[in-house]
Amino acid sequence: MLLEVKNLTTEFKLKRGIVKAVDDISFTIDKGEILAIVGESGSGKSVTSLSIMGLLQNPGRVTGGQILYKSQDLNKLSRKEQQKLRGNQISMIFQEPMTSLNPVWRIKDQIMESIMLHMKLSKKEALARTIEMLETVGIPSAAQRANDYPHQMSGGMRQRVMTAMALACEPELLIADEPTTALDVTIQAQILELLYRMREKFHMAVMLITHDLGVVSEAADRVIVMYCGKIMEEADVRSLFNHPLHPYTIGLLKSIPQIDNDSDEPLYMIKGMVPNPLNMPKGCPFSDRCEQSMERCTQEMPQLREIDGHKVRCFLYDAKEGGSGKQ
Amino acid sequence: MLRYIIKRLLMLIPVLLGVSIIVFLIMRVFSPDPAPIVLGQHATQQAADAWRQVNGLNDPIYLQYYHYLKGALTGDLGTSYYTKLPVVKEIMSRFPATIELAFVAIILASFFGIVIGVISAVKKNSIFDNAGMFIALIGVSMPIFWLGILLIILFSGALHWLPSNGRINPLLAPAHITGFFLIDSLIAGNMDSFFDALKHIILPASALAMYSMAIITRMTRSSMLDTLQQDFIRTARAKGVPEGKVIRKHALRNGLIPIVTVIGLQLGSLLGGAVLTETVFSWPGIGAYTVECILKSDFPVVQGVVLLVATIYVLMNLIVDVIYAFLDPRIKYSKKEV
Numbered sequence: 169m170l171l172e173v174k175n176l177t178t179e180f181k182l183k184r185g186i187v188k189a190v191d192d193i194s195f196t197i198d199k200g201e202i203l204a205i206v207g208e209s210g211s212g213k214s215v216t217s218l219s220i221m222g223l224l225q226n227p228g229r230v231t232g233g234q235i236l237y238k239s240q241d242l243n244k245l246s247r248k249e250q251q252k253l254r255g256n257q258i259s260m261i262f263q264e265p266m267t268s269l270n271p272v273w274r275i276k277d278q279i280m281e282s283i284m285l286h287m288k289l290s291k292k293e294a295l296a297r298t299i300e301m302l303e304t305v306g307i308p309s310a311a312q313r314a315n316d317y318p319h320q321m322s323g324g325m326r327q328r329v330m331t332a333m334a335l336a337c338e339p340e341l342l343i344a345d346e347p348t349t350a351l352d353v354t355i356q357a358q359i360l361e362l363l364y365r366m367r368e369k370f371h372m373a374v375m376l377i378t379h380d381l382g383v384v385s386e387a388a389d390r391v392i393v394m395y396c397g398k399i400m401e402e403a404d405v406r407s408l409f410n411h412p413l414h415p416y417t418i419g420l421l422k423s424i425p426q427i428d429n430d431s432d433e434p435l436y437m438i439k440g441m442v443p444n445p446l447n448m449p450k451g452c453p454f455s456d457r458c459e460q461s462m463e464r465c466t467q468e469m470p471q472l473r474e475i476d477g478h479k480v481r482c483f484l485y486d487a488k489e490g491g492s493g494k495q
Numbered sequence: 496m497l498r499y500i501i502k503r504l505l506m507l508i509p510v511l512l513g514v515s516i517i518v519f520l521i522m523r524v525f526s527p528d529p530a531p532i533v534l535g536q537h538a539t540q541q542a543a544d545a546w547r548q549v550n551g552l553n554d555p556i557y558l559q560y561y562h563y564l565k566g567a568l569t570g571d572l573g574t575s576y577y578t579k580l581p582v583v584k585e586i587m588s589r590f591p592a593t594i595e596l597a598f599v600a601i602i603l604a605s606f607f608g609i610v611i612g613v614i615s616a617v618k619k620n621s622i623f624d625n626a627g628m629f630i631a632l633i634g635v636s637m638p639i640f641w642l643g644i645l646l647i648i649l650f651s652g653a654l655h656w657l658p659s660n661g662r663i664n665p666l667l668a669p670a671h672i673t674g675f676f677l678i679d680s681l682i683a684g685n686m687d688s689f690f691d692a693l694k695h696i697i698l699p700a701s702a703l704a705m706y707s708m709a710i711i712t713r714m715t716r717s718s719m720l721d722t723l724q725q726d727f728i729r730t731a732r733a734k735g736v737p738e739g740k741v742i743r744k745h746a747l748r749n750g751l752i753p754i755v756t757v758i759g760l761q762l763g764s765l766l767g768g769a770v771l772t773e774t775v776f777s778w779p780g781i782g783a784y785t786v787e788c789i790l791k792s793d794f795p796v797v798q799g800v801v802l803l804v805a806t807i808y809v810l811m812n813l814i815v816d817v818i819y820a821f822l823d824p825r826i827k828y829s830k831k832e833v
Contacts, residue, residue, distance in 0.1 A: 223732055247738075254735035262733075267726040272748050272823055282734040317824040333734070 170373050171197040171220070171341055175233035178212075178219045182227065187445040189215040189228070191397035197341065202367065202374045204388035204405070206381060206420070210442055212397035213377045217343045220375075221260055222250045237341070256286035259334040263346035265326035269318040275302075276314035279333045286337045301332040304369075305362055324355035331362060338370050345377045360387055381424055385409055393417050396443065396453035399472060402479040413480040415458045452482070460484060496820065499828035503813045507806065514805040515567070515798065519560050522794045529792035533576050550576065563798070572802075573795030575788075582799040586781065590803070591674030592662055593780035596772070597765035599677075599700040604707035605758050609747075611708075612715020612754075616723060617742055627712060634709025643702040643775035650698060660777035663692045699776040703769050707761040714757045718750040725749070751822050759815035766811070767804040 178190040190212040197203045205213045218224050220235055222242060235242040237258065242250065262268045270278055276298050283294040295314075302310035305328040318326055327347060334342060344363060348356035360383060367374055376387060384391055384405065391408045393401040393416065401414040412418045419438040440457035449455050455465040464483055472481045530543040530552075538546075547553050551562060566573060572582040615627035651659035658664075662676055667688035669679040676692040722728065723746050731745045732738075770782040781800060788796040819826045 221733060223729060251735040251737055255733060256735055260733045262726060262730060264726050268730045270727040270731065270745055270749070271825060273745075281731075281736065285735060319825045330730070333730075 169196050170199050170201075170238065171375075172236040172239075173216075173220070173233070174236065176216070176219060176230065176235060177232035178215050178224065178228060179231045180228045182446075185446045188397050189445070190219060192233070193394075193397070193399050194233075195392055195399065195402065197373045197375060199340070199373055200367065200371050202376055202387055202389045204376045204378060204384040204391045205394060206378060206384055206391060207394035208379055208442060210396075210445065211394040213394050214345055215397075216394075217260065217345050217375065217377055220343065221254060221258065223260075252286070255282050255334075255339075256337045257339050258341045258343065259337070259339040260343040260345065261327070261330050261334045261347045263349050265323050265330055265350060268330055269326055271318055274315055274317055275321070275329050279314075279329070279336055282333055283336050297336065298332075301336050302329070304366075305329075305332040305335070306358070307332070323351055324358065327351060327355075327359050328362065331359070331366070335366055335370060335372075339372055341373045341375065342366075343375045343377070346379070347376075348380070348383060349378070356383070363387065381420060393420070396445070396448065398453060398481065399479070400454070400481050402472075403477070407478050411478070413475070413478060413485060414454075414482050415460050415484070416454050419459075496817070496828050500813065500817065503809075503816070507809050510809055511802060511805060515564070515802055516560065518798055518801040519563065520556070522792070522797055523556060523559075526789070526792045526794070529576055529794065532791055567802075572799040575796050576793050577791065582795045585784075585796055586799055586803060587674070589779055589781045589784050592778060593769075593773075593782065594766060595662075595675045595677060596696060596699055596703060596769065596778060596780060597762060599696050600703040600765055600769075601707060601758065601762045603700055603704040604711055604761065607704075608708040608711025609715050609754065612712040613719055613742065613747065615712070615716040616719035619720065624716075627716070631709040631712040634705045634712070637705065638771075639702055639706060639769070640771040640775050642705055643699070643772055646698050646702055647775070657698050658695050659698065662695050662779060663688065664695075667691045699769075699772050699778050702775070703765065703772045707758075707765065710761060711754065711757055715750070715754050718753045719746060722746045722750040748822065752819060755818050755822065756815055759811050759818075763808045763811035766807045 173196070174194050175192050176190055176194070177188060177192050180187040180189055193212075193216065195203070205216065207213045215224070215228065218228070219230050220242065224230065230243055237253070242253070245253070269275065276295065279298040279301060280291070280294040283289055283297050284291070287294070287297075289297065299310045299314055302314055307313050307325060307328055313321070313325075318329070321329065327350075331347075342363075347363065348359050351359060363374060363376075364387060366372070374387075376383070378384060388405045390404050391402070392399055393408075393414065395416055401408065401412070401417050403413075408417065409421070412421055416438070419436070422436040423438065425435055438457055443449055443453060443456065449466060451464070451466045451468050452458070452461075452470055455461045458465065462483060468483075470481050470483045470486075472479050473485060475485060528543075528547075529550075530546050531538060534542055534546055544553075551559055554562075563573065570583065574581050575585050578585065611627040611630065615624040618624050647659045650657045667680075667685075669676060669683045669685055669688050669692075672679045672682055677689060677696070680686075680689040680692055719742075723742075727749075728741060728746055731741045736745070767782070769778075769780070770786050772778065773780045773783040785797065785800045788800070816828075820828060
């Protein structure tokens, strides 16, 4: 097991109250695995990744649980030890390729910085590695483009540069936070293909954060569905798409437009809105939007149950207890 | 880039023409007649008329301006009514003192301004931030002459650490090479006079620096706060770059553009002469001298100084624009941009 997140809770202390952006979540990532975390904006998926990276900004703080990377608790490491891991063993690609690169540095310098920091190579070796990485991620005439500044490149090219930068030190875990959201569809496919290829090449695990179920079905091995900071469902990708259990997941899958659907029916949508994080429903956070909501749902929080390797947090499955019980 | 600089330098010509016309008119319309001031109040009407005739003040104003412009184009800005020395010479004997003071002040102001501003931004809302902003508030609100007097009372009067007036002990004055005592004494290898000049400049430069430092501090803080929120700072941290390096190498370089603008404009105004500071510290610079000449209606000197200051201002702006291009590769001044 490469990464094990145990009961992670991350809170933001605001003037109007405390927001639990991530609420007691646990999951694992194995070596070489692609784990997708899906959820809408505000579901806590990005905060989860920033918590793992140790990049939370005030007022965000990890207030509970453990993040074990190769069995060492990342939160217990000193700042220096964290910096040694970051960009080296665990690295990250962000959503906004347009703004995530430093506008006044040549891209080669931005990639070399990471290489020289972690791999202790000379400047010349680092440059050679940089160009090699740029070639690997598919940047044509890499040696020349290495001298470019970010503003001289397109969004897709910049995301390739970000990827090259993240992979330069051959990390064992790559966290990709919506790496394709800001790109147009053809470029999206190229970047996903690239991530897939890189996984094969470097045998790294990928934690893919997205709200795009299409991306998930193409790329992931296992999927976690998050809602309001909680894990609602977790399953391998085939099981999730073929037999979704949670009403929220079912709703999400139903709201994907089908290209072969000729009926005139309007596209399905989940009614209502994500609850205000400062004013959460007492029971299940999805209860006020759920079509199968019961009296109990508004009063109690269901536990995450495992049914044949498929985890779900919903009272609908309480009767059919077949798995190993509570989380 | 070169074409851009030449273009900007050519634009200096209309600016100087406009400035010279305005100052020429203002002096002649609003200033008292210089003749009685130069000749003394008991001078006869005939003597005053004769003096005006000699100095061309009886001509129609456009003719006066024409003669002035003709002279100016050949580098002759006229002579002072009082000393009878060429204006260029008058200015040049005082301007190095002003430049020296302005540069020492802007170096102090930039150094402390940027350091305090960066610390305030990085430790936002901490005690350091509050202390820094308090210093900045004092800096912008405290009148320079008062600060100058306080400094003199403390460091010169009470502690006897530093001299309170002048540029240097006259016995130690270095031979004139550049006119900058700090540089001239170094060239001459005379460390005694170097340190004496340094001692003399510390108090006036500090008093003068205070206001600029406060402005630079505030600009640095707000610019850094903005830059530190940017996505690429998060990227740098995600690479495992140590925080100190993130701030110095990633954030500061990006936050520097507005800071450089402020420093350039501050230096421009400091070079125009710091009247109050020069007066309080008896600093033989251009500022106090100009005020004196305005009061005495010494037209040629005032015109010359104003032209000089306008030129400096335009050049400072140009220099700031050129620095932009070095700081930020997205800024290009040539048409060859891809």
